[in-house]
Amino acid sequence: MxxxxxxxxxxxxxxxxxxxxxxxxxxxEKPKGTVLLTVSGAISKTNAGETARFDLAMLEAIDSTVIETTTIWTDGIQHLRGVSLAALTKALGVNSGTLRAKAINDYVVEIPVTDAVEGGPIIAYELNGEQMPLRNKGPLWIVYPFDTDVAYKSEQIYTRSIWQLDRIEVVQ
The missing domain is CATH 1.20.5 (Single alpha-helices involved in coiled-coils or other helix-helix interfaces)
Structure with a gap:
């Protein structure tokens, strides 16, 4: 016995x-809350089949970066909190290729992974201390720190600042 x-x-x-x-x-881990971002393609870490799905808590756990910058779409200095693109790509094992970022309305932009640098763009989930509703560029917005480098103040970079982001496909 x-x-x-x-x-x-x-x-x-x-x-x-x-x-x-x-x-x-x-x-x-698997998301416990509402999924805000789904990443697919050439990634080495997943949690839902061949994709990585993130809720707000998961994004916050990867990184919490704050940038203060002006934008061409808003008035005055904006305080944005989010996960840095560098931290997200690192967490997913991505170090080359292109990020095909897609908005809820299927608008698509392509961002080279080389843009994912320390002090570079973030995927913002808060604008001026509040989560962003769909009507105000939310729930996620890729924002570059426009005021830190004149190279970020170009039409090419402005087009990469996609709001209402909900999907990223990593292509090689």
């Missing part, structure tokens, strides 16, 4: 180890 008990415990522990290894092999 004692032998059967230890056998059952050992079988249970092996099952837990296998289940845990399978759940963590892809490196990402």
């Amino acid at each position: 004692i032998h059967q008990f230890w056998r059952a415990i050992a079988a249970f522990l092996v099952g837990v180890i296998i289940a845990t290894a399978g759940a963590n092999a892809n490196g990402l």
